[in-house]
Structures are given as C-alpha cells and as structure tokens.
Amino acid sequence: MIQRPPAPNSANEQKLQRFASAALFAVLVLLALWVVREFLPAVAWASVVAIALWPAYQAIERHRWFKCRTTWIATVLTIAIALLVVLPITVTAIQAAGEAHELYLWLRAAQQNGVPVPDFVARLPMGSHQVSAWWQENLAQPLNASSAMKNLHSDAIVSFGRNFGVRALRASMTFGFMLVTLFVIFQAGPRLSGTVMRGARRAFGVDGAQLLQRMASAVRATVTGLVVVGLGEGVLLGFAYMLIGVPHAALLGTVTAIAAMVPFCAPVVFCGAALWLLVQGSVIGAIVLAVCGCVVVFVAEHFVRPVLIGNSTRLPFLLVLFGILGGAATFGLIGIFIGPALMTVLTVLWVNWAE
Template sequence: MNPHSPAPKPASIPQQQSQRVAAAALYTALVVLALWMVREFIPAVAWAGVIAIALWPAFRAIESRRWFKGRTTLIGALLTLAVGLLVLLPVAVGIAQAAGEAHSLLGWIRGAQETGVPVPDFVAHLPFGARPLTEWWQANLARPLGASPAMKDLHGNAVVAFGQRFGLRAAHALLHFVFTLLTVFVIFQAGPRLSGTILRGAERAFGQRGVELAQRMGAAVRGTVTGLVVVGLGEGVLLGTGYALAGVPHVALLAAVTAVAAMLPFCAPIVFCGVALWLALVPGATVAAIAIAAAGFVITFVADHFVRPVLIGSSTRLPFLLVLFGILGGAGTFGLLGIFIGPALMTILMVLWDEWLQPGSGEAAVRR
C-alpha cells in the first residue's frame, strides 16, 4: 500500500445508514438460513437445554467437590449417562416384559377370535348404562372376534402398515434422542464457561434486565421440570404401591408407565383407569378396582391442584392460572417440549407486565 496515497473518505451519513440496513439484512438472512439448515435438530437442542437447565444445580454441586474440580468432561459424561439410563432402562424393561408375555397374549387373542370375550360381571351392576353396554358388548365382543363388526377393519395389511410406520417413528425418535444426549454432554462439558457466555450476551444485548430475565426463565424451566417430573415419579410410586396391594401383575412396569403419564397433563387417569378396568374383569376384584380408581383420582387431584402449583409457582413466581395456561398452551403449541417452554414464556410475560406497572419504567428505559 502506498503511504502517500490519500486516506479513504469517510462514508456519508446516508451511506452509513444504508450499510447498517444492508448488514442487518445480511445477518438476518444468514441466521435464518442456518436455522433452516439445522431445523431437524432444533427440538433435540431444545430438549438438551431443558435437561441441562434442570440438572445444572446437580452439576454445580458435583463440580464443587474437590475430586471433581475442573473435570467438566467427566461430570458431563456421568450426567449424560444417568439421563440415558433413566430413559432407556424403563423402555428396555418394558420391551423385555412384553416379549415375555407375547406368547400368553397371542394365546388370549386366538381364544378371543374363536370364542369372543364374555361380558364382565361388573357391567350388570353398573348404576346406569348397564343394558346398552351389555348389548353393545354382546354384539361386538362376545361373539368370535373374527366375524365381529368392531374388528372388521383390522386386516393383515393394515397391521403391517401400522408396524412399519411405528418402526420408522421409533427409529426417528431414537436418532433425536442420541443427538439430545450428545448436546447435553457438550453443554455440561462447556460448563460454567458456557453459562457465563450466555449471561454476558444477554447483558450486552438487553442490559442487566436481560440477565435477570434469563435467570428467571432458567428458574421457570427448572421449577417446571421439578413440578412435573418429581411429582410424576411420586404419583407413580404411590399408585404402584396400590397396584401391588391389589395384586396387579407387572407392578414395576405399570408404576413406571403411570409415572411417565403423570408427568403429562391429564394422562395419569388413562393408566390407572385402565388398570382398574382390568381388575374389574377379574372375578372377585371389583372392590380392588374401585379402590384403585378412587385412590388414583385423589392422588392426581392433590398433585395437580396443590403440590405442582406450589413447586412451579414458587420458582417462577407465577399464579396458578398462568402456570396452568403455560403448561397446557405450551403443550398444544409446541408438543411435549412446550410443557417446559410454556411456563418460561409466561414468566417473560409476567416480568414485562411488572415493568409496565412500575412508575417511571418507560422513562427509565428511554434514558437507557
């Protein structure tokens, strides 16, 4: 470069403005393109974020130990392994038990196809609807199921097609789960350095209020995980104890299924009512069936209306109604992941509302 060449003239103000607009448009286009390119993996990354936020106190507690000081790779590997086992072990146990019971199930299905399923004794003692239910059962299930109108649409090709679709979905879910575990490991391996980077980025973009908002969102996700997962596990333990006392087979598997269902809104009654219905079909177990159904409704009512609102609301500082709206609205909008995202979004809404109500907040924001 010639040292005697004249210095470049500074761009005029209109040119600077047009350059800023062009740069912003370019950056936005690049970000959108990058997100579109990795769109298939965004749910896995989001799940990894939820898991990492929920386990972050455990990570910090383990790292504070002298032997684990600075060994984020080891801590990340242990926590990732624990998450993988927590999900895969119940699935493996369920598959093993299902395979063990496959022979008996096939025998029952063959018998039902040849002779039908007799009307249970409890149907005749129902306070209402006994007659129409008995007539429907005799018309559709009491006769051999091979010629039953309720089973006429079940053909071999339909079953094979369903099996193929189920297999593809299972493989897709397994692939996403592997990427989720990999992302969880990377997040924990980065450790405090990653959390500090995120907080610094939030402070630079939105100021100190951005840092506080990010922290409250993390607390909202953590409280939601605690309220849903921990309470769901408690419901599974309590109802599993009831299953054992009632003599239901495969207590451990049914308790695990109940715990998973209890983590989702209004899904636990599907499981324990199914168990109660099975008990009602067993001669002499009608009282146990009624007890299981009653205990299930009492436990879920207490958990959903008293325990969960306290756990989630205390960490997010949200009213019960907003917690409920966040969980149900998030599930309806984003699926299962929305159960944890919804309360965090409600927390943002509540923070913005509090700032709006503070006198002089608008003028302070303008001055900043």
C-alpha cells in the first residue's frame, strides 16, 4: 500500500509555528539572561572598553609583528587596562595608609579636646558670629560629648565598614570578570566583529547594521570625550595644585581627573581643596584655585567635550548631556556610555520617521 506524503502545513499553521518559535526563543534568551544576570555588568563594561579600543586593536593587528597573533594582542591590551585601573588605586591606598596614623592621632585629639575655631571664621564678611557660635557649641568641645557627633556611634561605623567592604569585594569581582571577558573579546578579534555585523544585517537588515555601527561610534566618542577631557582637567588642575602649594598635588590631580570623567563632578574636588586653603588662612590661594578650576571646567564642559562627543555622534549638546546624566541616573556608572548610544538611536529613528 502506497503512503501519501503528508500534506503541507496550511498558512495558519505556519504562522502559528513561527509565532511559537519566536516565543520559545524569546523565553530562552530571557532565561539565559536571568541566569547570567550577576555577570551582565562585567560584560557591559568589557563591551564598552572593547568598542573604545577597537581602532587601537585594528592598528596593532596591522603591524607585522602582531599579524594573526590575536592572543598576544588580547594579552597586551588586557594587561594595559588592568594596570591603568589598579596602579592609581594602589598609589592612593599607599598614600592613604601613610596618612592614616596622623589622621588617627588628630581624630583622637579632637574627641578629647575638640576642634578649635579656625582663624578665618572671624574674617568672614558675613555670618561670622553665627558660624563661630555653632562651632563652639558642636565642634570646639570634646567630640565625644558633642551633639553634632551623637549619631556617629561605633555600631554605625562598623556597619559602614562592613558595607564598604562588601561593595569593594563586589567591585573587585566585577572588575576581574570584566578583564576575562575583555580578553575573550579581543582574542576573538575580527571574527567576532564580523559575526555581530552579519547577525545584525540578517536580523534587522542593512539599516539595523548601520544603526549598530552608529551606536558603537557613540560609545567610542563618549569614552574619548569623557576620558580625554577628564585627564586634561586633572593635569591642568594638578599643576595648579602644585603651584599654589596644595599638599599631595599629584594624588589630588589624579582624583580630579577621575571625578572630571563624570560631567560637573570636578568642582567638588577643587572646591574642597580651595576650602582647605581657606581654612589654613591662604585666602588668595583659595581664590586663585577656585577661579582657575572654574575656568578649566567651563572651557572643558562647554566647548571641548561637546565637540569631541557631539561631532562624532552627530548629536546636539543637549542630547549628549541628557544621555550622559540620564544614563548615569538609570544604569549607574555604565550608563554614562549607554545613554549617548540610546540618544543616537532616538535621533536616527526620528530622522528616518521625519523623512
């Protein structure tokens, strides 16, 4: 008896099968992301660093010494990123440990005898009597009995130390997994880049692949603008600290550079240094440092950074600013780089729709 071949599926059955396959794939992808959710920050940071360094990777790969040696390139770049992060932290920790004993002695003396009213308080143009009265009531007496210090109990300090330790351990683990992921990305090299672009063209078409390239350009431009401008502000203000006589000028310049990588955060550092100079009685030095810092930050934030980021991403300055600040508020520090990429997507979609 001859068996007839099965009848082809109807159009409705094919649509139902496609829908079921898409739903199954979506569920599996979401389940996989949920399983690796603790490692997603490390993957995101590794992707940002890899995108930012991809032109350098390609330039190194074209050199005859590194031709077809992706493992060597991945090793060199990964070690460079690790040293770039670890060395400043190590130097800061060493200097902080050197100052810890003096800080402990000062805190112990303040707890027993209080902190005398600084001389500059009497020279304030206004509010000197109110500030002096508050200082005498809260800080000039032994801090053990001061009402301003009543919430600083040993339990609170221990809890703060425990939370800080947990956060530091989590950040260290994220950094370690980020380095491993970064090494794997660099080792895959052009093969990974080609696979991603072919997948984007197959899934979203030519426009989707171009949009992905523009997002990568936005991330690269944001990293360049934030890091380069931050380092520039740190170097210039570091020289200002050194010339004015602020102690630990190199360390403070490094802290300023790191803070300047986030828009409008550098003033917190140099204003704190200016306040320290004012407390020490160096009014002219404090004014000069504050003015120099404001000029450097104004030029960097309103002229240099918008040009570096906006010209590469073809975004207006306002969208760049909203993307950086909104991304940081939504996704944390990694959102500084994700925000402008999302603003780029929004701009491209708007232009395509308007046309």
